[in-house]
Amino acid sequence: MAFTLIEVKTGRAVRVSLKPGFFSQALNSPFVQQRKAGVPPQDIPAAVADPLIEKVLSLPEENFLAIGAIVQLELPKRKGVFEAEPCAKCGELTFVDKLQETAVGRVCIPCAG
Ligand SMILES: [Zn+2]
Numbered sequence: 001m002a003f004t005l006i007e008v009k010t011g012r013a014v015r016v017s018l019k020p021g022f023f024s025q026a027l028n029s030p031f032v033q034q035r036k037a038g039v040p041p042q043d044i045p046a047a048v049a050d051p052l053i054e055k056v057l058s059l060p061e062e063n064f065l066a067i068g069a070i071v072q073l074e075l076p077k078r079k080g081v082f083e084a085e086p087c088a089k090c091g092e093l094t095f096v097d098k099l100q101e102t103a104v105g106r107v108c109i110p111c112a113g
Contacts, residue, residue, distance in 0.1 A: 011075050015068035022064035087111055 002017030018026075026032065030048050035041065041049075061067070083096045088105025099106040 006073060006075070008075060011073045012070055013073045014070050017066045017068075019064050019066055 001023055002015060004013055004015045006013040029052055031044060031052050034044050034048065056064070081095045081097045084093045085096055085099060085106060086092065087094050087099070087108035088102075089107045089111040092108050092111075094108040096106075098109055100109065100112040102112060
């Protein structure tokens with residue numbers, strides 16, 4: 001489980017991943033056991049969830065995170081899209097760059113299937 005954090009202004013980026021040992025341990029936690037059994041996160045008792053949160057907050061980051069070197073990324077400069085049109089099928093107002101051309105007209109992504 002990894003993600004890349006990017007400072008958009010400067011393009012500085014760093015890859016952060018969960019250390020495998022920590023990740024597999026987390027998957028065996030009582031919290032995940034209950035999630036596996038179908039309990040929604042908000043219904044898991046604080047007595048189960050809180051100690052896990054406390055533990056992560058108190059762990060030194062090197063104990064559970066692998067933090068890569070800082071690299072420089074070239075970010076594509078994209079203009080914001082501020083134009084929207086209703087989907088030809090469901091009528092949902094959709095940003096024009098997300099509309100797809102179909103036989104019935106320009107439709108949103110879910111309608112395009
Ligand atoms: Zn639609």
